[in-house]
Amino acid sequence: DAMVIQNPRYQVTQFGKPVTLSCSQTLNHNVMYWYQQKSSQAPKLLFHYYDKDFNNEADTPDNFQSRRPNTSFCFLDIRSPGLGDAAMYLCATSRVRSPGTGLYEQYFGPGTRLTVT
Amino acid sequence: QQPVQSPQAVILREGEDAVINCSSSKALYSVHWYRQKHGEAPVFLMILLKGGEQKGHEKISASFNEKKQQSSLYLTASQLSYSGTYFCGTPFTGGAQKLVFGQGTRLTINP
Numbered sequence: 001d002a003m004v005i006q007n008p009r010y011q012v013t014q015f016g017k018p019v020t021l022s023c024s025q026t027l028n029h030n031v032m033y034w035y036q037q038k039s040s041q042a043p044k045l046l047f048h049y050y051d052k053d054f055n056n057e058a059d060t061p062d063n064f065q066s067r068r069p070n071t072s073f074c075f076l077d078i079r080s081p082g083l084g085d086a087a088m089y090l091c092a093t094s095r096v097r098s099p100g101t102g103l104y105e106q107y108f109g110p111g112t113r114l115t116v117t
Numbered sequence: 118q119q120p121v122q123s124p125q126a127v128i129l130r131e132g133e134d135a136v137i138n139c140s141s142s143k144a145l146y147s148v149h150w151y152r153q154k155h156g157e158a159p160v161f162l163m164i165l166l167k168g169g170e171q172k173g174h175e176k177i178s179a180s181f182n183e184k185k186q187q188s189s190l191y192l193t194a195s196q197l198s199y200s201g202t203y204f205c206g207t208p209f210t211g212g213a214q215k216l217v218f219g220q221g222t223r224l225t226i227n228p
Binding site: 031033040041042043045048050055090094096097103104105106107108109110111 | 119147149151157158159160161164204208213214215216217218219220221223
């Protein structure tokens with residue numbers, strides 16, 4: 001089945017120790033997103049890729065970086081995690097928006113729950 | 118630019134109906150609806166693209182009033198499986214391939 005896969009599902013890291021979360025997709029979608037979601041809040045977009053074009057949100061901390069080496073894979077790097085970075089990190093994909101049709105639906109992976117100790 | 122959802126939380130008994138609203142201060146051209154169960158990822162429910170459009174998925178339907186810049190999600194004869202947090206999402210104006218999500222409405226269905 002076509003899907004979005006995230007690894008690991010649970011990640012524990014130490015304060016200040018770099019961590020990388022990964023996302024892969026078999027949907028062949030051009031657009032990939034990374035969201036941060038804290039308890040009882042809406043997903044907050046960190047950045048997204050349209051093919052290899054990287055789009056950073058204005059309020060995404062510099063501590064967060066991303067790489068997309070090919071269509072299928074995308075990585076989220078947190079260079080120096082702080083306690084405030086503990087959250088669920090969601091990867092999502094979608095097809096490219098066409099004029100007049102609006103955005104297509106997003107397919108979410110199961111998420112990686114990050115704990116910072 | 119974040120759409121506003123109301124109510125923030127709803128508690129129902131199984132079989133009761135609920136309405137969740139999503140409104141925007143900016144012009145709306147389409148609205149997405151997602152449901153997220155506790156500890157799981159959001160799951161797509163439906164998209165409404167045109168003013169006046171209505172769609173349904175089982176006993177969950179939605180309407181989109183472009184003039185009023187709002188959408189409503191209707192849950193009829195709610196089932197226990199409908200519990201979760203419902204998010205509406207609206208496309209970011211400016212052509213970017215991204216959604217802005219509302220703050221969510223937590224729906225609890227009790228037996």
